[in-house]
Amino acid sequence: xxxxxxxxxxxxxxxxxxxxxxxxxxxxxxxxxxxxxxxxxxxxxxxxxxxxxxxxxxxxxxxxxxxxxxxxxxxxxxxxxxxxxxxxxxxxxxxxxxxxxxxxxxxxxxxxxxxxxxxxxxxxxxxxxxxxxxxxxxxxxxxxxxxxxxxxxxxxxxxxxxxxxxxxxxxxxxxxxxxxxxxxxxxxxxxxxxxxxxxxxxxxxxxxxxxxxxxxxxxxxxxxxxxxxxxx
Numbered sequence: 089x090x091x092x093x094x095x096x097x098x099x100x101x102x103x104x105x106x107x108x109x110x111x112x113x114x115x116x117x118x119x120x121x122x123x124x125x126x127x128x129x130x131x132x133x134x135x136x137x138x139x140x141x142x143x144x145x146x147x148x149x150x151x152x153x154x155x156x157x158x159x160x161x162x163x164x165x166x167x168x169x170x171x172x173x174x175x176x177x178x179x180x181x182x183x184x185x186x187x188x189x190x191x192x193x194x195x196x197x198x199x200x201x202x203x204x205x206x207x208x209x210x211x212x213x214x215x216x217x218x219x220x221x222x223x224x225x226x227x228x229x230x231x232x233x234x235x236x237x238x239x240x241x242x243x244x245x246x247x248x249x250x251x252x253x254x255x256x257x258x259x260x261x262x263x264x265x266x267x268x269x270x271x272x273x274x275x276x277x278x279x280x281x282x283x284x285x286x287x288x289x290x291x292x293x294x295x296x297x298x299x300x301x302x303x304x305x306x307x308x309x310x311x312x313x314x315x316x317x318x319x320x
Contacts, residue, residue: 101130101137110149110157113138117161117248120220122169127220132251136271139255140264151256155249162244166209166223170236173227197221198228206231209239213247 104112116134119126135158141147142154184191200218201208212222226236258264264271 101134102141104130104134105137105141105147110138110147110154114157114161117158118165118168121162121165121244122167122172122220122223123165124172124220124224126165127217131216131219132214135248135251136255136258139252139257140259142252143256143259151253155252158252159244159248162213162248163240166240166244167237169220169223170227170231170240173224174230175227176224177228194221194225197225201225201229206235206239209236210243210246213243219247 104116108115113134116126116129117131120129120131138147138154138158139151142149142151147154197212197218197220200212200215201222204211206226208222209226212219223236223240258271
């Protein structure tokens with residue numbers, strides 16, 4: 089199956105799966121779910137392609153096993169992110185920018201978590217970049233662990249199994265199979281829409297309220313009321 093590379097060839101889902109197999113898929117899902125360095129990885133298109141390749145027999149594993157392992161990798165990845173956030177705490181907000189770390193990604197995830205509360209762990213699964221940092225922010229905010237586990241598992245199931253099953257189901261349609269490159273482009277575009285909307289909204293607010301009382305860069309905001317309630 090030939091696909092259109094959406095960036096460097098080593099980020100092309102088909103290339104990654106053909107090169108590293110199911111193990112590579114699981115490692116990427118784990119990294120994108122909670123490691124700081126995993127935010128740039130192609131989670132949505134990778135899972136969709138995985139499901140499609142299982143359906144077409146090019147990935148020789150039972151679909152139920154692939155979905156189970158993907159969900160496990162996603163849940164464990166978020167778990168690691170949460171524990172990392174609890175350990176690092178506010179110091180994470182003071183970490184300087186580097187090629188693989190941008191302070192703005194942490195701030196966006198923090199705003200997302202504050203806005204949506206515990207359910208952000210489910211919603212963030214479907215938003216690139218945000219899904220990597222939200223479990224870390226949940227740890228920084230010391231979200232109640234039982235609540236975290238609950239929403240982590242639900243999010244892992246809906247995203248990990250859901251997108252994989254979607255790829256498997258649509259992979260049986262001849263049009264999708266013949267135009268997979270267009271489908272992957274559409275998935276990427278749809279997945280970045282929430283990020284674009286959030287950026288535009290933030291710019292609009294900054295124009296309306298220049299210097300609107302934000303803390304100095306790198307300074308963590310105090311826990312909000314929602315953050316405090318989440319710990320109970």
